[in-house]
Amino acid sequence: PPALKKVMDELVRDGLAARNGPVVSSVSHRPASGGVDAEIEEGIKKAVREGFNPTTMSELEKLPFKRRDLERVLNYLNRRGILIKLTEVVYVPGERLEEARKKLEDHLRDKGKIKAAEFRDLLGCGRKFAIEILEYFDKERLTFRQGDYRILR
Numbered sequence: 001p002p003a004l005k006k007v008m009d010e011l012v013r014d015g016l017a018a019r020n021g022p023v024v025s026s027v028s029h030r031p032a033s034g035g036v037d038a039e040i041e042e043g044i045k046k047a048v049r050e051g052f053n054p055t056t057m058s059e060l061e062k063l064p065f066k067r068r069d070l071e072r073v074l075n076y077l078n079r080r081g082i083l084i085k086l087t088e089v090v091y092v093p094g095e096r097l098e099e100a101r102k103k104l105e106d107h108l109r110d111k112g113k114i115k116a117a118e119f120r121d122l123l124g125c126g127r128k129f130a131i132e133i134l135e136y137f138d139k140e141r142l143t144f145r146q147g148d149y150r151i152l153r
Contacts, residue, residue, distance in 0.1 A: 019098055023081035040065050040073045048083065048093055052100065052125035054132070057089040086136050090129075100133050101142065105152065113149040 008024045011017035018027045043063045048055045060070060074091070077083040081094040103122050107114050114122075120130035134150050137143045143150040 019081075023094070037069060037073060040069055041077065044070070044073060044077065044083065048091070052092075052096060052123040052129065054086065054090045054092060054129050055083075057091070060091070084136075086132050090132055092133070097133070097136075101137065104134075104137065104143070104150075108143070108150070108152040113146070113151050115148050116150075119150070 008017065008019075012019045012024065015027065017024050040063075043065065044060060047060055047063060049059075060074070061067065063070065065073075074083065074085070078085045078091075083091050084094050084097050086092050086097075100123055104114065104119065107118070107122060116127060116131050116134060119134060120127050123130060123133075134143065134145075138145060138150070141153055144153055
């Protein structure tokens with residue numbers, strides 16, 4: 001609900017809560033691994049590309065782990081908001097996605113609308129990845145597409 005989102009945004013802005021992807025928690029909260037294999041988790045985190053560059057499943061499959069174990073840990077990281085599954089094959093760190101969300105919201109509040117090419121330039125990433133992020137935000141009901149533009153809901 002919009003009222004809850006506003007309260008959570010204010011708590012994060014005031015430093016009383018932390019946002020990691022879609023998860024909001026107290027700033028001191030550190031989730032337990034829940035029995036997740038720490039070696040696989042560490043390998044995944046090292047393989048994740050920096051900045052606004054997607055990490056693909058094919059890149060992660062090159063790690064020396066069984067696919068089912070890799071998928072189990074990826075699902076765990078996604079649920080915790082640490083590594084967000086943007087598409088069926090693309091992952092992005094939760095904090096990068098949150099940074100993209102903030103830049104998008106700031107731009108939309110200022111300008112009212114944005115094209116994919118403008119968002120690409122705003123993030124300094126490739127066009128395809130910018131569109132994948134915009135489509136993710138459309139599914140999250142943050143934005144909606146109107147012709148060539150995205151508008152804040």
